[in-house]
Amino acid sequence: MVPQDYYIALSAILFTIGALGVLIRRNALIIFMSIEMMLNAANLAFVTFANTYQHLNGRIIAFFVIAVAAAEVAVGLALIVAIFKSKHSIDVDQMSSLKG
Amino acid sequence: MEFFLQPLTLVTFFPLLGVLLLFFLPSDKKNLLRWTAMGFTLGTLGISLWVLELFNAPNPHLQLVAKYDWITVAGWNIQYHMGVDGLSILLLLLTTFLTPISIFSTWTAVEERVKEFMIFFLMLEIGMVGVFLAQDLFLFYVFWEFTLIPMYFLIGIWGGPRRIYAAIKFFLYTMAGSGLMLLALLGPGIEGKTFSLPDLISSGGIPTNTQFWLFLAFTAAFAIKVPMWPLHSWLPDAHVEAPTAGSVILAGVLLKMGTYGFLRFNIPLFPQAAVDLAPWMALFATIGILYGAALAFAQSDVKKLVAYSSVSHLGFVILGLFALNPEGISGAILQMFNHGISTGALFLLVGMIYEQTHTREIKVYGGLWKITPVFGTVMLIVALSSMGLPGLNGFIGEFTILLGAFGSTAINNPWYAGLSALGIIMAAIYILTMFQNMFLGPEGSIVEELKKRGHVLRDLNRREIIIMIPMLIFIFWVGLYPKPFFDLIGPTVDNLVAALQTTTLALP
């Protein structure tokens, strides 16, 4: 069996990749995907820990998170679409009229 | 009802009725507004005289105490606690006396937004009276800060060309000090579980080290307000830009709040620190006296001159306070009163001429005594009082202060008093130079200029004379027969000094 530390490490790596993705990418959709990746990294951690402690808790939490992520998608995509409609672009760097 | 009928509550909040009434008066009936404000300030003066009547001078303790629980939950113990004693009675009277005088002086000087002006002025009076009567640290702080707001508007709206700059500077400067005071007054409040000043004093026992820091924090607030050297930079700006009535109140009362704070809080609350730091305070006071006097001499703007002279005069007050003996402290209290009268009168007079000429440049005047004899004579008396001529009020205060400081065991160095006495010479120099340049010598260029504009320089009119007469009465009264004043101060000061001696190590 793969030791649980590996899972945790994987989850940490995924989380970091996700976070860096947010920092590096300019496409709003990809940023959004990176955020989803961070959430799923957390999910992985939950499930791993649940396995360690032999609880259900962590797994159930993972389901909650998936549900929340779905809700976020709904809101997020709506926002992105609305912006694409008016700006014809989803490059976040073009959205910098508010600053200072 | 009982709450409102307490004499001290009444004297503090009576102007509030005026404020409320003014809100509902039409803003275009200027004279009605003026007389309403005047009436309420005179009423306050009347009530303060009633307070004086009730005041039992030989009793050294707080009197006419109004004490009600204010915030007494959740570990708070804040009270509405007002009281008057020898330290504050004179300042109370000074405040209620100068306010109607100042308002009367605005009759022709303030023509715009009279309603607001009067509202702010009455609000200012509430704050000032409250500061002198509050006996609870929190209550004091509230009044203390509150005075800033109306004064800020008075300078900012009705001031000179750089009024906004001056107003903001005044506000920020004062606030900087009071912020530290806020922290400091929480200190004893947390330790002692009460904010009542008499309770804190009687419980005593703040550790020496803590005393030291708290003393400094309070000093920050008071020293800026006084202002002590080198924190005086806001004062000339504020004075120059403030309207006459504002200058009068600023110099006459607001600055006294600082010296009063030292007296009311620093000395009794942190006696050991007061004794230990007295030489330092004396040092700064002495520098302030000489510095202010030197700067006053070099000013070309008469209002600035008077402003710097205030720095010098209030240096005397600080010196007297930290002599920590009855002579010095009594002298300092009397000098606060004197300075209020003399400098207030100076600003009034400067305002009266400014109203006609619209310039404060000393250079352009000259020979006014010939053209306006009454004005010149009144100015002379006031100027002499300001430079401490014996027989007039300023001398009594300065003499007792210097006398006290000279032999003070707390300051323990007669040089401070000796050097400060130089300030008396320097005062003569700048006051006489000012008087000479404006009132003596040949006719100044302004007379010619006014003629070209079709104005003739007039002497004081009846209203102005009526304003000045009470000031002159006090100038002579205190100078010739200060006994009634010392009688009011004396017992409390003796008590304070005796308490200092029992609570500190250094004083014999």
Added chain:
Amino acid sequence: MLFSEATTTSFFSLAPWLVFAPVIGLLINIIIGGRFSEKLIGAVASVASGATFIVSLLLAYSVWVGHGQGESIFLAEWIHVGSLSLDWTFRVDSLSTTMMLVVSGVGTLIHIYAIGYMHEDVRFKNDPSRFRRFFVFLNLFIAAMMILVSGDSYLMLFVGWEGVGLCSFLLIGFWFEMDTLARPSWANSNAAKKAFIVNRIGDLGFLIAGFLMFWYLGSLQFDEVFAAAPELADTQPGIIIAITLFLLVGVAGKSAQIPLFVWLPDAMAGPTPVSALIHAATMVTAGVYLIARSAPLYNLVEGAQSVVVIVGAATALFAATIAVGQYDIKKVLAYSTISQLGFMVAAVGMGAYVAGIFHLVTHAFFKALLFLSAGSVILGLERGHHLLAHAHNGGAADHDDEEEVRRTEPAEVFDPGDMRNMGGIRKTMPVTFWLYMIGSLALVGIIPFAGFWSKDEILLDASLKYPAVYWLLSTAAFFTAFYMGRQIWMVFFGTARHEAAANAQESPKIMTVPLMVLAGLSILGGLLNLPFKGFHNLGHWLEFTLGEVELLGLDPTVAGLSTLLALAAIFISWLLYGRVTLKQADRDPLKKPLGFVFTGMENKWFVDEAYKAMIVDRYTDVCRFLADVIDSRFWHDWFHEKLIVGTYNWFSNTGLNYYADQKIIDAFANGLGRTTKYLSASVRRIQNGFVRSYALSVFLGVVLILGYLILK
């Protein structure tokens, strides 16, 4: 206590009226004097002053019948604070009544004289409305002087002390808009200011002496101070020395001693009655009175006494040399006054209090006489000058016609006080001439005039105690005789050097009659204290107050020598000035033989210039520097505006490329340096509107926190 003696003849309780009388006089003149005629104004003031004299007489009488027993008359409580308790209490004893009599007596005469003098003066200066003001000031002076001499404590004395200083200021600057020649100028007001400020320097010494007294002797009341002093003198004599020397500083200010004498010559800017009353007869002698009053202190410390003597003697000689080089009739008298004050100070310093006070009294008589006569001369010249002006204009010489005078502008700048414009006035103003002669002889010390007796007593005392000082004073006396001789020859003899002098007119009776009284006193003043057994009246009188005093007889050597010196000096002055009448443009005959020494005398040894260069200008510079550089540019502009407000501006600029709110910050705006602009630009970059950089900020925050936790 008030009437402890309870004699039916005691008038002690009248003492407060010494002050009340002149105050009532001046109040009457202030309040309703506007409607009075000039005569009435003068009468009110003179009556007030006369009343003071009568009260003084009654008090003196009371002291006399009480066998010298003085009284302290309590009026009201004054300062009671801490352990300081002072009252308004009048001290009536032989010393103070002597001063009261001199002040009110001479004062009243001068009041009367001034009615005549000012009547003309205000017309020559074109402001008759100022007549009333003059008498108000004069009465105020009498009141202040009375407080000075009758005070029962040092502080009350100080009230009078500064009070007379104020009056001096007001009266020197009486014609504040002009100079002595009535040209628009700051000169008179400068002189007034100078007098007050120099006096204040002296007053500082007085104050500090007071502080020392209070803390070491426990009181400021005379008797208490004197009672405590001997003990302190045993334990800490240094303190007594300090007290006496600080008092000396005060004396030097008020009595115009070295180094504070510079104000007195300038004080001649005041109208002549003022010069006579304040700056010759009374106020300036207050210092002498103070030392005499403090005799119990000075007697304890001989070192301090010798300092006083040296200061006095040096002043006497120094001022006398300057007087030799002056051309202004009043300036000569002014330096003479300083010199004579030096005599008095030296006398009281030696412990010869009687001699000092004696000379004070006689000097009051003859110097007042001299000044007033000089005033008469000056007015006489003015009259002559105006007469000429009218003659030139073809108008009638009607001096009482105010309108006429007002319209008449002097055609040239004419200095009626300059002796070089005078000469031969003996003939045109005979009464004045004789009065002046009497005064001069008294001053020079020719037997039997008053000055002889008093000066001789001082010289005698000096010869016994301080031989060196004796020679200094004798030299001064020699110079005195010389400059007075010079003056007399130049003014009254020879021929007129200016048409005005030729046409000078004698003064009216109201002026000359008081002068005659003074002349009488100058002649007979010596009777007060003749150096013969049984005639030491003043000596015995003052003994009541000062305790046992040494009463000296007449020393023929000293008296003879001083008389000889005086006569010799007069003779030399005749050789130089009297034998040949000088021309107006002539250089002074002394100029050639004495050279630069005379230049020094002419220019008052450049003391004023030195003070200006070393003190006045430096003070102004320091003040300017503090005000302009330290306070304004450094503290106000740099520290507050640049550092604090500049920082504010810098933050304003971090968000935006322009001043955040121009209107408000305008006031603060003081320009930003390039560095701050660069910095602001780089900080601005952070809040740039890019989501990713915001996320970066969050991320960096996380990294920081985790880093802290892990590496902690």
Added chain:
Amino acid sequence: MPPINFNDIEVLLPLIILVIWACLLLLVDLFIPKKHKWLTALLAAFGLALTLGFTLSQLGSESNGFCATGKPSICMVVLDGFSVLVNALLLLTGLLGVALAYGYLKRMGIERGEYYTLMLFSISGMMLMAQASDLIIVFLALELLSLPLYVLSAFARSNSDSQEAGLKYFLLGAFSSGFILYGIALVYGATGSTSLSQIFEIASVGTSSLLLTIGAALILVGLGFKVAAVPFHMWTPDVYQGAPTPVTAFMTAGAKIAGFAALLRVFGSAFPNLSEDITPILWALSAATMIVGNLLAIAQTNIKRMLAYSSIAHTGYILMAFVPYGNPEVAPVSIAAGLFYLFAYTITNFGAWGVVIALEQKESKGLQISDYAGLRRKYPVLAGAMTVFMFSLIGFPPTLGMVGKFYLFRAVLSGGYTGLAIIGVVTSLVSAFYYLRVVVNMYMFAGEPKTDNEFWLRFTIAGAALVTVVFSLVPQGLFAWASRAVLKLF
């Protein structure tokens, strides 16, 4: 499956009512014609008021809800004095939000019924946050309050600023939820539980593990983002500026209250033992927030942006109170002080935003500070009220802000953090710069501002001003309330 426990329902009763009301409102709104959207607003307000009534009725009761079977200490939600007061405050925020929004939406032409529904949902999220006693509930509540706010921020669809604000808020919000979630995961990993009570028990037994500390720190980051603490604050000015003003007003108060409630709840009950590690971080965050917020506010010319930075600064002040959260003697004072300040801030803040709304014109006009010039002359009452709010934000008597700061400083000083208090004082001084600028404009410059007469707006502004002044003079009752906000510990 255990039977329905009515106690559980009771604990969450107000929340349940509000959620049901929100759902019903969503449906009812469909049938309300466009002209009569005031009805929706009224209904929303009524719902909030109703909930407020229920909430207040809970005052004094203390219980847990939705507990693990047989383990009454491990529960999902909790009801205590703290939660009741926070909920009450949140509902008040909601009511004020509705009052401010009604006229504005109409004026700006973005009046739609969903606005109110979204607000109600967001408030229910906030309320849940105050009651959560399990980390996963904290996370769910956070999402529940955030998602409607994202939408609300972008509510002015035609306005690109609003869209930008919405997207920025959404992206960054989701980003920060990632951190909080990962933090929860780590805590779960370290302790084997997400229940606050259990975490507390486990953490207090063993030595603190790094995993737990890091987890706690990540949760702190997430909540710090919500309350806009530096350096997680950068979204704030942009979003507050871009979002429709009533939304901004609502966010500045509501989201902050909820964030702080969670912060207190989580750290106060679960992590007091970590205070040794967390306190320095809080200290630094608080100091940085006060400094950056106030300094950057100086630079602003847009009043919305200025108030946004001011809101950041106030986060710093409130954070200051929580620095000594681990000290059991001071903690109650801290909580009371924080809560009182939140109340003071909410009232003042709504008042100030009310004035901003009153002066705002279409297309983001009337939002410059210079547009306030001359307000005193044309609308003295409005100017007077704004002055009161500005002085309250500075912390000047006689206003609630001053009393609040007094309370805060007392907590900080009691904890012994004098340095932080001094930073607080100095930054308040700095803040006077920019608040006074508004006052200067209103009173000392001439101008021609315009505003419409909207009753509820005026009413709210005047009421807020009155409350700000009057309650500063008689704060006894409020102090008593605040001090009843005790965390239920285990």
